[in-house]
Amino acid sequence: MTIPTITQAQRVAAPRLETRVLTSGPPDGVPVIFIHGNLSAATWWEETMLRLPEGFRAIAPDLRAYGEADAAVKVDATRGLRDFSDDLDALMEAMGIEAAHMVGHSLGGGVLWQMLTDHPERVLSLTQVAPASPYGFGCSKPDGTPAYPDGAGAGAAGVNPDFARLLAEGDRGDETPVHPRNVLNAVVWKPPFVPERMEDILTAALAQHSGEQDYPGDAKPSEHWPGAAPGDFGPINALAPHRMPDPLGFTRGPTPPICWIRGADDAVVSDASGFDLGALGAAGAIPGWPGEEAYPPQPMIGQTEAALAAYEAAGGRVERHVFPDCGHSPYLELPEAFDNAFHAFLKGL
Template sequence: MSIPVMTEARRVKSARMETRVLFAGPEDGVPVVFIHGNLSAATWWEETMLRLPEGFRAIAPDLRAYGEADDAAKVDATRGMKDFSDDLDALMEELGIAGAHMVGHSLGGAVLWQMLADHPSRVLSVTQVCPGAPQGFGACGPDGGPAFPDNAGSGGGAVNPDLIALMKAGDRGDETPNHMRNVLNAFVWKPPFVPERMEDILTSALAQHTGDADYPGDATSSDNWPGAAPGKLGPINAMAPIYQSDPLGFTKSGANAPILWIRGADDQVVADGSLFDMGTLGAAGAVPGWPGADVMPPQPMISQTEAALTVYEGQGGDVERVVLDDCGHSPYLEKPEAFDEAFHAFLARHG
């Protein structure tokens, strides 16, 4: 099933891959590139794109392994977020864009930490919306290092297999907590909120490429709890802390782009105790055999991001922080007026 659109959609082939790219606003406008998160696609950004102030050009690609990106483009997880950031660099080159304001959500935010590290000249400003911590996602202690040398508890092996089976079947139902519809409604935004475009958003989430080379990716058996460690393929493995070669690289690259960090106060996905982190689930008794907080504590994702941004500020970087009350993991969908107020003002200051 193709994903419905309310903006202009084009196929764009860069030097690295071909994907669907959405556009809105005047072609000669100041470019703003939107990067979606996991279980998502460019579709999630469309209403935000259409609300941009006059004079801005919105651009939103489907990342490799997501949406309507080329099925043949796989993620080399051992490079961390580098496949994604290199794809963005190549896309901008193909579109003739020297630099752009960039907006990332969740996994898309993790991509932008890498973009700042590897391609800082491309970035005019960064708006981070509930971004993944620079240190990676899952089974990661306060110091940013994996709880076990093989990073057991993170990556594709930590994904619920029932969710994967339902995704592969394209099941749009709500009969179990593992159905995509219920996962989105329970965790990705704060209940009882449901987006007006829920069916289109669900379609784009189910367009996630699935399999051992995509989502959730492959896994390696481990003697460490909970018995599986990250494999080498797919976006979830790419987020594993073991593959983040230099989490604070963006503070060392010479990047000077201003950063706006917006998050929901009630985010359950990226949190100091994420409900998708094995340390958190083990501590809550949801996964038997947890080795304890001394071995695998809940990952302090918000604290890790705050510490990294404090380093960035110490290098002369400009950072603004906004926390929206009564809001979950998707502020631009849940609280569009409050989100736009902060985001548009940020663009006005730095556009």
């Protein structure tokens, strides 16, 4: 699948991964690397890249298992998000980039928590846009402890199979609520907003690599509710909480400035996410929920706030921006407000 682009596209072959990389701005500009989220690709960042202030160079790769990245290279979910952080390190080496400002959205924000832990010397600053909690996604108690040791209910175990099938089929329809187009329009941004480049953005979402080793990945039987646990492959399984060996590792190393931007009405990364089985169980949407003590809704915003408070206590500087009437994608939904905050952050460093 070829994804339309309005920036410069090239293939970059690093030792770990060959992938598509989008760029804009002067070749000698200060590098700003954009990391996309799930159901996404570098394409989602293009307008934001083109609006960067003078003197900056925008770079956005398709992550492993997404977009036009080499489909033969799989995510080893047993490593958590470290395949992604190691890929980014290798990509920067291949492109001759010593360090960069970094911007992550959703899953991409989770990748950058890991990047700051694993390769802090590469990070000039972080702008985290509705990032995944440092403790992963789903099956997580408030303190970050997995509700169950096998991560039951997180990863592929929590993905709607009809949605996964339609995504794999590249279905562009809108007949049911679980069609990818409708899922994007219902929860990834706040209705009634629809991006101007919706068809290109949908194409990028449908380019997600699908299957038991990609999306949604494999699942394993579990003795714990809801009866299935994350398997060993794919990016969603890599986000499972028991795959996060050192979630607060980034708070103990160098402390480049962080800017946290999110929408007040985010339905994906929130303290009551519509994709978290704990939240759905508490709402009565999934039978058999074992109760709040055993499997609470994951307080994703609260977990990130606590982690950033620890970062500040270690000497780091954190800016926080919460946009009203905005969902999971502030840079698409409210580009002017996003640019005001993001550009001021960059220029002030």
